[in-house]
Amino acid sequence: xxxxxxxxxLILLKKLWSNFSTQRRKQLLFLIIFTVFGAFIDLLTIGMIxxxxxxxxxxxIVFDYPIIKDILIFFNINDSSSLIFIITFLFIFFVFVSxxxxxxxxxxxxxxxxxxxxxxSIKVYENVLYQPYNFHISRNSSESISIILVKINNIxxxxxxxxxTAIGSFFVVISFCITxxxxxxxxxxxxxxxxxxxxxIVSIISTKKLKYLGKVLSEQQNKITKSLHEGFGAIKDxxxxxxxxxxxxxxRLTDYKLRKAQGNNVIIASTxxxxxxxxxxxxxxxxxxxxxxxxxxxxxxxxxxxxxxVSAQRLLPLLxxxxxxxxxxxxxxxxxxxxISLLDHRIPKCYNIKSLSGLxxxxxxxxxxxxxxxxxxxxxxxxxxxxxxxxxxxxxxxxTGSGKSTILDLLMGLxxxxxxxxxxxxxxxxxxxxxxWQRKIAxxxxxxxxxxxxxxENIALGVEEKDINYDRIKLVSRAASLYDFIVSLPxxxxxxxGERGTKLSGGQRQRIAIARALYRDxxxxxxxxxxxxxxxxxxxxxxxxxxNFNPLLTIVMVAHRxxxxxxxxxxxxxENGKIKAFLDYKTLNKN
Numbered sequence: 001x002x003x004x005x006x007x008x009x010l011i012l013l014k015k016l017w018s019n020f021s022t023q024r025r026k027q028l029l030f031l032i033i034f035t036v037f038g039a040f041i042d043l044l045t046i047g048m049i050x051x052x053x054x055x056x057x058x059x060x061i062v063f064d065y066p067i068i069k070d071i072l073i074f075f076n077i078n079d080s081s082s083l084i085f086i087i088t089f090l091f092i093f094f095v096f097v098s099x100x101x102x103x104x105x106x107x108x109x110x111x112x113x114x115x116x117x118x119x120x121s122i123k124v125y126e127n128v129l130y131q132p133y134n135f136h137i138s139r140n141s142s143e144s145i146s147i148i149l150v151k152i153n154n155i156x157x158x159x160x161x162x163x164x165t166a167i168g169s170f171f172v173v174i175s176f177c178i179t180x181x182x183x184x185x186x187x188x189x190x191x192x193x194x195x196x197x198x199x200x201i202v203s204i205i206s207t208k209k210l211k212y213l214g215k216v217l218s219e220q221q222n223k224i225t226k227s228l229h230e231g232f233g234a235i236k237d238x239x240x241x242x243x244x245x246x247x248x249x250x251x252r253l254t255d256y257k258l259r260k261a262q263g264n265n266v267i268i269a270s271t272x273x274x275x276x277x278x279x280x281x282x283x284x285x286x287x288x289x290x291x292x293x294x295x296x297x298x299x300x301x302x303x304x305x306x307x308x309x310v311s312a313q314r315l316l317p318l319l320x321x322x323x324x325x326x327x328x329x330x331x332x333x334x335x336x337x338x339x340i341s342l343l344d345h346r347i348p349k350c351y352n353i354k355s356l357s358g359l360x361x362x363x364x365x366x367x368x369x370x371x372x373x374x375x376x377x378x379x380x381x382x383x384x385x386x387x388x389x390x391x392x393x394x395x396x397x398x399x400t401g402s403g404k405s406t407i408l409d410l411l412m413g414l415x416x417x418x419x420x421x422x423x424x425x426x427x428x429x430x431x432x433x434x435x436x437w438q439r440k441i442a443x444x445x446x447x448x449x450x451x452x453x454x455x456x457e458n459i460a461l462g463v464e465e466k467d468i469n470y471d472r473i474k475l476v477s478r479a480a481s482l483y484d485f486i487v488s489l490p491x492x493x494x495x496x497x498g499e500r501g502t503k504l505s506g507g508q509r510q511r512i513a514i515a516r517a518l519y520r521d522x523x524x525x526x527x528x529x530x531x532x533x534x535x536x537x538x539x540x541x542x543x544x545x546x547x548n549f550n551p552l553l554t555i556v557m558v559a560h561r562x563x564x565x566x567x568x569x570x571x572x573x574x575e576n577g578k579i580k581a582f583l584d585y586k587t588l589n590k591n
Contacts, residue, residue, distance in 0.1 A: 009329055012336050013163075016155075019123065019343045024116050032167055033106050038101040040170035045094045109164045113404055116348070117156035123150055130347040133414035134374075147342055150221045150334040158332045162325035169318040176315050184328045195319060198279060202323070209268060211263045211330065218334035219525035220258035227251045265331045270324075284309060285364040350435045358471060359436045361523050364389050365411065365554070370420035380406050380576045383420070388556060388570075395557045395565035397588065398574035404558045407574065408526055411556060413437045442517035446529035448509050450501030455486055456493040458501075459515045476518040481538055482511040507534050514542060518549060527557035531564055539564060562589060 020028075128135075128144050177192055214404040231238065231247045238244060288305055302591040327337075365388040381403050388394050394402045409415045410422060413434035422429040429437050450458050459476065460468045473493060485508065489495045501509040510531065517525055525546075531539045540563075546553070547567065559565055562585075571583040 007338070009333055009336075012276060012333065012340060013159075013329075015340050015343075016120075016159075016336065019120065019340075020116060021119060024112070024119060026389070027112055028164070028572045031105075031112055031164065034108065035105055035167055036171050038098075038105050040177045041094065041098045041101050042175060045091075045098045085457050088150050106165075111160065112163055113156055116160060117152055120155070120339065124152065124339065127342055127345045127347060130351055131345055132348065133409060135345070138374075140222075140226060142229050143222050143338075144228070144342065146222045146225035147338050150225065151218070151338055154217075154221075154332050155339055158328040159336060162321070162328050162345055166322045167324040169321045173315060173318050173322070175176035176318075194279065194283070195316075198275065200276070209264070211333075212333045213265050213268075214333045214335070216257060216261040217265070217331065218338060220254055220261065221335070223254045224251070224258060227254055229515055257384040265327070265415075268327055268331075348431065350432055359424060359427055359440075360435055361424050361437075361440055361554075363522070364423075366423040367407075367410075368421045368423060370410060370417045370422065372403075372410060372415065373418045379577065381410075385420075386572060386579065386582075388554060390554055391552045392570065393555045393557075393568045394570040396556065396570040396574060397565070397571060397583075398561075398580070402574040403577040404574055405528060408528055408556065408558065411524075412441050412443065412526060440523040442520040442522035442524070443525065444510075444513050444517045444528065444531075445527045448501065448513040450497050450504075450509060450512065452496065452499045454494045454496055455512065458497060458512055459519050461516055472519060472521075473515075476515040476549075479518055479542075479549045480511040481541045481545060482508070482515055507538060510534060511538075511542065514546075523552070523554060525553050525555045527555065527559070527564075529558055529560070530558070530563075531557075536563060543567065 014492055017025075123142075125148055128148075166295065181189060227247070228249055231251070238247060284305060295510075367384045367386050370381060370384045371379070373379050382409070396407060398404055406415065410417060413422070413429055416431065416434075427433070456468055456470065456473050457463075457465060459473055470493070474483060476579075477486055477493075486493055486495070495503075497503055497509075497512075501512070504512070511534070514531075531542065534542060537562075543564075546555070557564065557568070565571055566585055568585060571585065571588050573580040573583055573588075
């Protein structure tokens with residue numbers, strides 16, 4: 001159907017098709033059948049133009065055909081006025097039915113395209129969320145957001161919807177060509193050959209430009225999403241330092257490039273329409289002159305020109321639609337690539353394992369000669385070996401960049417060692433059972449994410465509001481020294497915290513994060529500078545509450561403030577990715 005679409009684009013479209021559900025594929029096949037039926041109705045409509053014009057001009061000739069005459073007599077049609085009424089009624093009826101079919105096909109096309117787009121968007125988002133942690137730290141989140149919010153929308157409007165529409169256009173074009181060819185083969189073949197050649201020439205001329213525009217569209221959409229995230233994410237610094245002109249100018253340059261590329265794409269896609277329309281008018285005039293010069297009957301000339309005029313009126317928009325589809329697909333090739341690249345990231349197999357292995361944490365966590373590299377040129381951790389006993393408190397100290405946060409990520413199974421192993425009791429943690437291990441872990445990060453929802457929903461992150469255990473919410477909020485503050489608020493636990501918790505202080509946000517970790521009822525608690533925003537007195541209360549909350553809780557914490565590590569039984573000093581020393585609090589305090 002699209003013979004001039006390059007092979008690499010067809011491969012991309014095939015991959016896109018493979019990501020549709022069986023239900024969507026069946027719906028598309030049904031839509032194609034429905035579209036073919038609509039094309040058949042159009043064929044009948046256009047096919048009736050010739051007899052309609054003939055009967056209007058010389059209705060008496062119909063009675064000269066014995067079979068037709070017998071049919072007309074059977075239906076009690078004996079005069080030309082009755083015949084003209086019947087044929088006019090039938091023509092109007094078929095036009096009416098054809099219009100209803102076209103509207104119905106448009107409705108079905110649009111619904112299917114956007115429903116399929118929603119399926120793709122959900123699938124991409126799901127795939128991204130399930131990817132390992134190293135996937136997320138190796139790419140800018142703005143790229144994924146741009147694909148989900150912008151590029152999939154472009155694929156819907158500029159690839160999927162046009163393709164579905166073009167399928168219908170293809171069948172209608174074929175039916176029109178057949179009908180007109182039956183009336184006058186020489187004229188119709190000549191005209192449509194010229195139309196086709198013109199579109200091919202325009203396509204060849206525009207190919208290089210479309211390739212460049214596709215690259216610009218993809219790059220600038222990523223940059224716009226990134227600039228907006230940076231601007232809103234750094235709003236406090238922007239306001240304090242009066243940086244608005246810099247960020248606005250950065251966005252302006254990117255946005256202008258994007259809009260210019262979009263505009264050029266519209267121009268390339270729409271220009272052939274005016275050329276072909278002009279050529280169509282010239283062709284009709286040329287055909288009229290040709291027929292008159294050859295002394296054809298005036299009735300035949302009128303019928304032929306009428307048929308060509310109506311056909312051109314219906315056919316040219318369809319040809320333009322098919323060309324427009326090809327143009328859009330080529331222009332959005334890079335967007336299509338980006339979408340498919342995320343669709344190709346399948347959900348890791350560990351999430352599909354239904355039966356749990358029964359992983360238990362009863363004795364210790366062990367690093368056995370663990371090494372870690374993000375790539376072959378960057379060595380982060382070098383041969384680390386240590387044990388963390390069940391129920392113990394262990395601290396990690398060391399200068400910035402020494403590898404402390406990477407150790408925590410490995411302990412939590414977010415990253416896998418490049419060499420060496422992580423053991424829970426005697427069980428080696430790998431990609432198969434890391435998910436089971438993570439179910440026993442709670443994490444209090446330094447940079448806390450709070451959603452723009454209630455305090456209770458933020459503490460019970462990911463739990464449906466109807467399923468929240470409010471008794472446990474109160475219990476953990478007391479342990480985090482947060483309860484008195486919450487009940488003092490007018491809306492209590494239903495208080496909305498604002499985007500990223502902007503309506504709360506840093507200490508309050510951190511205590512919500514601590515309460516969230518305790519709500520999970522985990523066996524292993526990780527603090528990554530998790531009390532840095534608390535004053536000394538509050539930190540002391542919180543740590544004492546956690547000690548009393550669950551004495552069997554194993555805690556590992558990274559902290560720069562020495563008092564945070566006061567209750568740690570073992571402190572591991574890290575330097576340049578290696579263990580420098582094993583200390584206790586007294587020894588550390590002396591140093």
